[in-house]
Amino acid sequence: MHAPRKDPLLLAGKTLTLLIQGAMALAAAVIVLVVPAILFSKDEINAEVIAEVGPDALAMPILPLMLLLASVLVVxxxxxxxxxxxxxxxDTVAAGDPFVPENADRLAVMAWLQIAIYVAKLAAERAAVGMASWANQFREVKVDTSFDIDVIPILLVLVLFILARVFRHGAAMREDLEGTV
Incomplete structure (x- = not known):
């Protein structure tokens, strides 16, 4: 059974994935450009902070900032x-052939990517805490330092791993069926 060629849901999904990938590529380019700009102008930034805040101003914490930017870039x-x-x-659903081993592999990789995103996000949050005291010089910044476990990414990982098994089993069943016909 083939999916309709102009399925609006598939078109919306493909469009959304392309838009998100485009936004991520743009975000990565901005981060890659911002890092050297900060490193080359850190003395000027610190001088401006001293001019605005006074002689007791804290210097910009380069290490936490670079860790934050690196973590965000990884995410x-x-x-x-x-x-x-x-x-x-x-694409395989649109072609009418979703139960292929590659989709099982894709789903498993997506689960591992989600785990890595979660870990990198935690690293970014920790680095942001390191930036909070510096940012407090300009405006009261409240940083939540509690450690809460978000169950949604954990459930997503579980669902992706289960779907990977479903797709792998579906692909194997289809191969068995084609072998008997």
Missing amino acids: VALVFLFFGKLRGII
């Missing part, structure tokens, strides 16, 4: 890859 790259895998699945 952006992983999200880009995640939606690339999803687009591959959408």
Whole structure:
């Protein structure tokens, strides 16, 4: 059974994945450009902070800032890859042949990518805490330092791994069926 060629849901899914990947590529480019700009102008930034805040101003914490930007860059790259895998699945559904071993592999990779996104997001949050005291010089910044476990990413990972098994089993059943016909 083939999916309709102009299925609006598949078209919306493919369009959304492309838009998200485009946004992630743009975000990555901005981060890559911002990092050297900050490193080359950190002395000027610190001088401006002293001029605004006074002689007791804290210097810009370069290490936490670079860790924050690196963590965000990792998240952006992983999200880009995640939606690339999803687009591959959408393409096979649009072609009418979703139960292929590649989709099982894509779903498993998407689960691992989601785990990596979660870990990188935690690293970004920790680095942001390191930036909070510096940012407090300008405006009261409230940073939540509690450690809460978000169950949604955990459930997504579980669902993706289960779907990977379903797709792998479906592909194997189809191969068995084709072998008997």
